[in-house]
Amino acid sequence: MAETGVTGLEMVATGIAGLDVILGGGLPAAGAYLIAGIPGTGKTTLGNQFAFFHAAGGGSAVFATILAESHGRMLAHLRQFAFFDPSLVGERVHYANLLEALDEGGLDGLLVETRRVVREHHASLLVIDGTTAAEDLAPSPLDYRRFTQALQVQATLLGCTTILLSHRRPEEVDAIATHVDGVLVLARERLDGRALRSAEVTKLRGVAHLTGSHDLAITGAGVAIYPRLEAVVGNAEPLAPEPDDRLGFDVPGLDAMLAGGLPARSSTVVLGPPGTGKTTVALHFAAAATSRGEPVLFAGFRETEQALSRAAAGLGLGLDRHIESGLARVLWRAPLDLSPDQWAWSLLDAVAAHRPRRVVVDALSDVVRFITRPERMYGFAVALTNELQARGTTPLFTIELDTLAPGDIGVPLPASSAAMDNGVLLRAVERQARLRRWVSVLKVRQSGFDPAIREFVIGDRGMVVGDIADEEHPGSPAGRARTGRSGT
C-alpha cells in the first residue's frame, strides 16, 4: 500500500499505472492533493479507483461528498468498472456525506466532520468530492484557503492522504494550489471532432515527477493514463546492432541486396507509396522469424489477424499456422481516434509478454498522424525505436509515402526515418502500360549493401527480386528522398 520512494518519503500508489509513473511512484503519504478539472474529465472515477485500490491493498478509504451525485447513483456508475469490488464497500471503502456538516457548521464544521469520519474508519485515504460547494459557501476566498491549509495540516496529523476533487478550471485553482502538496489537472479538449483527455501534474512537493501533459482515457478498467513515451523511455543507451548476426527476409534477392539481411537489433524503415508491397515485405520479415521457431510481434492497423493470415497464405508464407500457435502475435488496432502513447505502451507490454526477436509495425505513419503536435514526432519515433532495440528486438517499421510519383519523395517522418539504422524504399512505376515495382536499399548502417535499384514482383511465392531496373525510364527512381525539415 505504502512504500518508501527514492526521496525517502513514504509513497502511496494510486494503482493507476500511468499516473504512478508520472507521479514518480505515487503520492507522498499523509499529504493533501488537489485534482482539478471540468465535469466529465474523470475526477470522480479516478478518486474512487484510487480508493478501491487502496482498500484492496489493505488500507481504509473514505470517499466523502459535499455536493455531488448521490452515493447510490455513483455506485451504480462504478459497477461498470473493473476496479469496483462491492465486497469492499462499507468494509474498507466508506462513503460519507459532508453537506449537512457544511450547512450546519460552515467550514469549521466540515473540518471537524472530515476528522471524525477519518478517525471513525481509521482511514489512510480520504477523497472529498464536490469541494466547489464548500468554496462557494465559504465566507471569503481567504477563509476557503485557510480551510484547505487546515485540511493539509490535518492530513499530516491523521496520517491520512487527502484528495480534494474540484471542478474548477486549472487557472482558477492557483490560490488553493499554494496550500496543498500537489496538483493534478485533468483536461478535455476537442480537436477535429475528437475529445482529447489529458492529465498533467502541475505541482508535487518533494518528488521528481514527469512534467507536461499525458494522454488520459476512461476505459472499462477505469481511468488510464499514458505517459508521453519519450518522457519515460528512449534515453537508455540502445544495444548496438550486431553486423555479424543477420536477420533475413527469406527473399533471396532482397537478402542479397542487404548483404545477408538486417543486422540484429538494428532498426529499419521500409518506405513506399500505397500498393508497393510494404506489408508483403513486413510479412516476409515476420515469416522468416517463425520459420526459425522465433517469436515475432506484428503490430498493424489495416489488416486484422485474420486478414494477415490470408495475405500470408496468398504469398505462400506459412505464417497463418504460427499465428494460430501463438509463435506470431498480431497486435491490431484500428487507425481511428488513436492515442499514440496508449498504442506504444500496449506494444511495449506485448513485447514484454511475448519476447519477440523481431517486431514489425505496419505502418508507423498510421500512429504518428495522431500526434497532435508535429514537433513530438521525432522524439516519439526515436524513443520507441531505442526502447525496442534496448529490449533486444529488431524493429522494422513501414511508412506510407503520400505520393505515387517516383520522382522526389516526400518522407512524412523525415527526421525519424533518418534516425533509423536501415532504409528500404519501394516504388511503383508505370512502364508499357503496366505498374512495375522497384526496390532499393537506401542505407544499412555500418555495413555494405547493394545500391542497385531492382525490379520485383509479388506472386503466390511472395516477393521475388529480379534484375536491375531500367535506368532510362522517365521519373527514374534514382530520385532523391526529400528530407523536409531536417534538411539532411
Next chain:
Amino acid sequence: MKTVLVADDEPTLLSLIADLLADEGYAVVTARDGREALDLASEEPPDLILLDVMMPRLDGREAFRLMRDRPDLQQVPVAMMSAGIRADQVPSGVALLSKPFDLDRLLSLVARLTGG
C-alpha cells in the same frame, strides 16, 4: 483529567492538536507564543507542556528556561515540537516531537509524559 498546555504560533496546527487531544479526554490550554505559554503555565501548572521551538515574542527554548526557573513548574514535563532541530539539540530532560508528526506519535508521547 490531565491538562496539556500547547504553545504554537501556527493557528491551524494549534487548533487541530487541541481538538485531537480534547477528543482523547485531555483538558487543553492553548498559547500562541512562549510568553503566553509562560503566563498560562504560571497561573495554573499543567500536567504537560508542548512547546513549539520557533515562536514570536518568546521562543520555545527561552520559555522553557524561564519555566525551569520557577519552582512550581520545575517538575512539569516538557516536549518541544520542531522541524528544524535534532534530539541532541533540545535541553536535557526535554522530549522532542519532530514535525511533521502524526497523531499516533503525538498521543503516545502525551500519554507517556502524563503517565497515562
